[in-house]
Amino acid sequence: MNRNLSRSLLHRRTGLAATAVAIAVSGATLVPAAATAAPGGPQAAPWAETAYRGGVHVVEGTGEDQDVLDGTVFADKNHNSVQDQNEQGLAGVTVSNGRDVTTTDSHGRYELPAFDNMTVFVTQPRGYQVPVDEDNVAQFFYHHLPEGSPELRYGGIEPTGPLPDEVNFPLAKSQLTQSPEQHCVIGGDIQTYNEQEVEYARAGAFADLAARTDYAGCGVTFIGDVVGDDLSLYPQTRELAGMLNGPARFLPGNHDLDFDATTSEHTFDTFRAQLGPEYYSYGTGKVHVVALNTVEYRAGTAYTGALDDQQLEWLRNDIAQVPEDRLIVLAAHIPLLDYADQGAARHQVAQVQEIYEILEGREAVAVGGHTHSIENLREGDSLAGWSQLFGVEGLPFTHITSGAISGDWYSGRLLDGGYPTAIQRDGGVPGVLTLDIKNTTFQERFTVRGDGAHQMALGLNAPRYREWYAANLANRGSAPAFENPLAVSREDLAGGTWLTTNFWMGSTGSTVQVTLDGGQTVETVRTQQLQGEGQLVGAEWSDPAAVQEQLVHGGSVADRSMHLWRLELPADLAAGEHTAEVTATDVHGRAFTETITFEITE
DSSP: OOOOHHHHHHHOOOOOOOOOOOEEETTEEEEOSSOOOOOOSOOOHHHHHHOOBOOEEEEOOOSSOOSEEEEEEEEOTTSSSSOOTTOOBOTTOEEESSSOEEEOOTTSEEEEEOOTTEEEEEOBOTTEEOOBOTTOBBOOEEEEOTTOOOSOTTOOOOOOOSOOSEEEEEEEEOHHHHSSEEEEEEEOOOOBSSHHHHHHHIIIIIHHHHTOOSOTTTOEEEESOOBSSOGGGHHHHHHGGGGOSSOEEEEOOTTSOOTTOSSGGGTTHHHHHHTOOSSEEEEETTEEEEEOOOEEOOTTSOOEEOOOHHHHHHHHHHHHTSOTTSEEEEEOSSOSSOSTTTTOGGGSOTTHHHHHHHTTTSEEEEEEOSSSSEEEEOTTOBOHHHHHHHOOOSOSSEEEEEOOTTTTTTOSOBOTTSSBOOOOTTSOOSEEEEEEEETTEEEEEEEETTBTTOOEEEEEEOHHHHHHHHHHGGGTTTOOOOSOTTEEEHHHHHHOOEEEEEETTOOTTOEEEEEETTOOEEEOEESOOOBSOOOOOSGGGSOHHHHHHHHHHOSOOOOOOSSEEEEEOOTTOOSEEEEEEEEEEOTTSOEEEEEEEEEEEO
């Protein structure tokens, strides 16, 4: 998602793209997809000791046959990335050139049509894991661009020369990806604009992930805006993945573009050189993850949310190979549909109806980033913008917007943890999404940066707050602090004061209940019903706890949310101190409780 243009221009700097590394192996070439760097931090001992490290085995060609690429997918028993005599090929594994999709024969062999500027990749099958490099970045692809990228500011792809004789994909057996229990981490918008922000990310979400060991099978998929326009920051940001206890995969976002590319086919060349394919798929447990590039950019125009014809053809072919008893996780940067930008076509995906048709009858969940907000949209939810723009009257399956690792672009005051508050435009805080999956059933889990147990923010929306909001909305970042936010006068009560609960992973089917001073439990009301209405925006629909931070210290303004609940306080509430116990229960029956103490003044 764009922040203001002046900030983007301020942080765009000239830099050199990292150079691809090639390691000589038995007269062939073992090619990691991008330059490697030293690991970025502490790793859990089991992953650090047992991770399958290696690369794709590329056998140089003679240049004679440039029409067909072939190779073998094999079980790499000794983990040297080369097929030895006692290592068998694997049958039935999916391989693609980004358009056509095939499966390997009984000997693990495949053939694919070849063309310039293609990326050939293997779809990791259940029970196996692709190798990772020293930064834990998954290695499962080979770029073919004989003449290399046109001249690009950040380097692009170096010339690959003639079509290789073979591109062979090593896989290692894995109990982690065989297990029906998977924990798939989705990281949105790292979006580093400078080296200081790389350190904010390191101290925040990456430090949290370094302390976790539950995602080694599925790994972490970073769904776009890996950096913020300055592609010379890829090596430093990529190096953060060395802190992980599992494989890392990446998708491009609208801030990962080669803006100086003159044709659309080269707009993500530097991303590809550094991090991997624009789109791909992989399997783990009974899950098939489809990673899409939903950013379309043509030189001289604004980016928009779309898939080109080639990617749509690949998606059809890829899904056709997936057994019916799999959960499809559809990951993308620009979400298929979202709440935050429900009325803006360019921030959603033009081909959403075609994608729904391809997935018809499948168990599926879509996850996206881009909006710098947290959203949990369930089957049947609807908004006016979706109907008007795309003809979608109700969601066919769950759509989740993951929030951003950068939060609100690393804005706000600096916290003791070594990172800014960065409260997002929905009032959510930075963190990562995890899909906890058993067979084909999933539960979404949002872990707040630095405090995974924290799931909501409580506040008071009183007339005095709304007046302060109106008076200072134009002074974002320099507004005077809102005094005594937890004190409510009799006049405020008479004018309408709500106890607000921003339940970040709340959704249709969630409930929020309040017990005031130990009395009767009362149901609160969700502000945005998602029943086909338009978006509700303004002080009345805002999260006061977030706004009081944002207007004073900078950032977006949480003036709308699809996960805000409120309870109007009784006008006859006695003077003095009161305590409200708030219990938010999600659609899976998990309950979270927090309390807030406030004062009624005469």
